[in-house]
Amino acid sequence: MGRAPCCDKNGLKKGPWTPEEDQKLVEYIQKHGHGSWRTLPKNAGLQRCGKSCRLRWTNYLRPDIKRGRFSFEEEETIIQLHSVLGNKWSAIAARLPGRTDNEIKNYWNTHIRKRLLRMGIDPVTHSPRLDLLDLSSLLNSSLYNNSSQLNISRLLGLDQPLSNHSDLLRLAATLFSSQRDDQNSNFVLPNLQEYQYSNSHVQEQNQNQFQFQNLHQLPNCTTSTTTTTTPFSNIETQVLHTNVEQFQANPTNFPCQQDLEWDENVQTMHGSTFIDNLVPLPDYSFYSGSDQSSIVDRSSYNSNFNSISSSTDQSFNFPSVLSTPSSSPPPLNSYSSTYITSSTEDERESYCSNNVLKFEIPDIFGVNEFV
DNA sequence: AACCTCGACAACCGCAGCCGC
DNA sequence: CGCGGCTGCGGTTGTCGAGGT
Numbered sequence: 001m002g003r004a005p006c007c008d009k010n011g012l013k014k015g016p017w018t019p020e021e022d023q024k025l026v027e028y029i030q031k032h033g034h035g036s037w038r039t040l041p042k043n044a045g046l047q048r049c050g051k052s053c054r055l056r057w058t059n060y061l062r063p064d065i066k067r068g069r070f071s072f073e074e075e076e077t078i079i080q081l082h083s084v085l086g087n088k089w090s091a092i093a094a095r096l097p098g099r100t101d102n103e104i105k106n107y108w109n110t111h112i113r114k115r116l117l118r119m120g121i122d123p124v125t126h127s128p129r130l131d132l133l134d135l136s137s138l139l140n141s142s143l144y145n146n147s148s149q150l151n152i153s154r155l156l157g158l159d160q161p162l163s164n165h166s167d168l169l170r171l172a173a174t175l176f177s178s179q180r181d182d183q184n185s186n187f188v189l190p191n192l193q194e195y196q197y198s199n200s201h202v203q204e205q206n207q208n209q210f211q212f213q214n215l216h217q218l219p220n221c222t223t224s225t226t227t228t229t230t231p232f233s234n235i236e237t238q239v240l241h242t243n244v245e246q247f248q249a250n251p252t253n254f255p256c257q258q259d260l261e262w263d264e265n266v267q268t269m270h271g272s273t274f275i276d277n278l279v280p281l282p283d284y285s286f287y288s289g290s291d292q293s294s295i296v297d298r299s300s301y302n303s304n305f306n307s308i309s310s311s312t313d314q315s316f317n318f319p320s321v322l323s324t325p326s327s328s329p330p331p332l333n334s335y336s337s338t339y340i341t342s343s344t345e346d347e348r349e350s351y352c353s354n355n356v357l358k359f360e361i362p363d364i365f366g367v368n369e370f371v
Numbered sequence: 372a373a374c375c376t377c378g379a380c381a382a383c384c385g386c387a388g389c390c391g392c
Numbered sequence: 393c394g395c396g397g398c399t400g401c402g403g404t405t406g407t408c409g410a411g412g413t
Contacts, residue, residue, distance in 0.1 A: 378410085386401085392397100
């Protein structure tokens, strides 16, 4: 397949466009349409390659381009679409009128991606980066030392010792939950095994887009009928402080009952019960232009989403990614209605940074496979 | 005032896929 | 069916301005 000759090989101009070039290009396209991009520069009297002209037009000169800062809603849309579509910038741009794929891509790389990283969220998978979890102090302490007289299970009053990594992960999650309850929050604790499950399945499908909603609506250890919601953009509020020192100082904060109910959650995780009851879907109603505060049922959600999928080249199958049967529609999030309404990105990021979960799980757990 | 660093964003590069011949 | 041209896409680089030292 022959490649288009490079601009400089043809003596064509590269680099920033001048106002005169812009004017020539705009005038030509307004008169004749762009037609063949290959022949356009010659016809328009531009010393540019067609590729450069097309890029300039589609990314900058097009009359329907919306310039300026991304709105909060646009940012929200980008994050959600990215969690579903991945780096399909053109597909994402198709859902953001007036925004170009290049603009969205740049915005993602310079703003959103960095923020997610600071929040301990992998911007690729949209899942928590467990490598950042700071369990090391807990695990390196004498509490988890086989030779020690003290062990976590005794400390917590558990009948069974924490005999394996899975138990420890549960403990980590319990830590989250306990502390979050103290803050009178709706946060529901990350089910680390859920992440394992979700990630492995998603990766098998070569769809490394962990469902972001799993982050903002995670199973609560103490109930299997959770319907409370956490706003999507409050992801900052959903990653939590884990203070191992507090645990060490006040180990009675960890209700053992959660351990049992965790098992129930895990047991149903692969079936509809888990997702339907514990992972309400986010409100994508904005796709169809409905009010942000509206609450849609699953059918409308799926309808909206299907309209997205069907209009792209993706053979995306939403249920397959969600691993969620369509039965038992749960109440859906209306996270948009409960945003932190900080008007600036800095405020939002500040809010975020104060709530970042910081955990490190040493390799002795072999939990890197989770990440 | 000069220099340096960093962030933001425009533009380029190279690949993949589509389509006509 | 294969080839070649063209377009679109995603990753990367280059440039410029703001802020800090």
